[in-house]
Amino acid sequence: MFKPYNINPGQKCNLEKFDCLINSPGIEKADALVRISENAATMAKLARRLYAENSRAILLVLQGMDAAGKDGSIRAVMRGVNPRSCQVYSFKKPSEIELDHDYLWRVHHVMPRKGNIGIFNRSHYEDVLVVRVHQLVPEKEWRMRYEQINNFEKMLVDNGTTILKCYLHISFEEQRKRLQARLNDPEAHWKFNPQDLQERKRWTDYRAAYNEAITQCNTDHAPWHIVPADRKWYRNLVISELLRGTMESLDPQIPPAVDDYSGWIVE
Numbered sequence: 052m053f054k055p056y057n058i059n060p061g062q063k064c065n066l067e068k069f070d071c072l073i074n075s076p077g078i079e080k081a082d083a084l085v086r087i088s089e090n091a092a093t094m095a096k097l098a099r100r101l102y103a104e105n106s107r108a109i110l111l112v113l114q115g116m117d118a119a120g121k122d123g124s125i126r127a128v129m130r131g132v133n134p135r136s137c138q139v140y141s142f143k144k145p146s147e148i149e150l151d152h153d154y155l156w157r158v159h160h161v162m163p164r165k166g167n168i169g170i171f172n173r174s175h176y177e178d179v180l181v182v183r184v185h186q187l188v189p190e191k192e193w194r195m196r197y198e199q200i201n202n203f204e205k206m207l208v209d210n211g212t213t214i215l216k217c218y219l220h221i222s223f224e225e226q227r228k229r230l231q232a233r234l235n236d237p238e239a240h241w242k243f244n245p246q247d248l249q250e251r252k253r254w255t256d257y258r259a260a261y262n263e264a265i266t267q268c269n270t271d272h273a274p275w276h277i278v279p280a281d282r283k284w285y286r287n288l289v290i291s292e293l294l295r296g297t298m299e300s301l302d303p304q305i306p307p308a309v310d311d312y313s314g315w316i317v318e
């Protein structure tokens with residue numbers, strides 16, 4: 052019901068065509084919050100089973116412009132899941148040692164272990180986004196990355212990781228409001244980075260980079276999901292529904308006991 056936008060593999064993505072506000076009317080905020088709580092409780096149980104099963108993993112990739120709500124949606128959607136089986140990893144500017152390796156090195160290194168849910172706040176997609184917009188490597192080099200990323204993700208999927216890639220779709224105006232709100236609130240200044248204003252000036256370049264990344268890397272094995280993100284509660288609902296649905300279809304099973312303990316007594 053409250054699904055992200057999806058496009059067919061091979062089809063060209065044009066983000067301008069997707070509504071940032073809502074794509075499926077008929078739900079109020081209060082009902083959405085109830086549903087998110089119910090999903091969280093269900094996901095907590097499923098995450099426990101996934102952990103016990105210890106054979107498959109889930110990776111949720113969150114991408115979006117500054118203030119699109121990458122952190123906020125993690126907080127809202129994942130509450131209730133045992134932190135033991137769920138790790139968030141935020142990708143920052145690569146360190147010196149990371150830059151001394153190929154760009155996927157630091158990513159592969161932090162993939163969720165079997166039984167776990169990994170959440171990427173930014174990801175290897177930065178290597179075809181910020182890297183492209185700021186020309187951090189020559190075009191010839193980042194152009195090759197789409198195929199490399201598809202192959203990398205295929206390898207991960209073939210080895211038991213389900214990959215969900217969400218693009219949090221906010222409008223230029225909504226980003227302005229959120230960045231301004233950060234500036235107006237001293238308690239939120241830590242979230243504000245003057246560089247965010249520079250990146251905002253490159254909105255059109257980022258839009259082109261996102262359109263191409265989504266077009267090129269929207270595969271059957273790891274599709275992109277475009278999440279309307281101008282309303283926080285709606286964004287959270289869509290991600291929560293997507294993750295819950297994925298976990299239900301994985302249907303993780305608690306493994307059978309290795310021995311027959313019937314009749315055993317602890318004295």
Ligand code: AMP
Nearest residue numbers: 141142143144145173174177178181182
């Ligand atoms: P934040 O998400 O606000 O903590 O900011 C992290 C910053 O790191 C963003 O400006 C990203 O664009 C930047 N970043 C992440 N990955 C890369 C990368 N591979 N190359 C360059 N900058 C990156």
Ligand code: MG
Nearest residue numbers: 117242244247
């Ligand atoms: Mg930031």
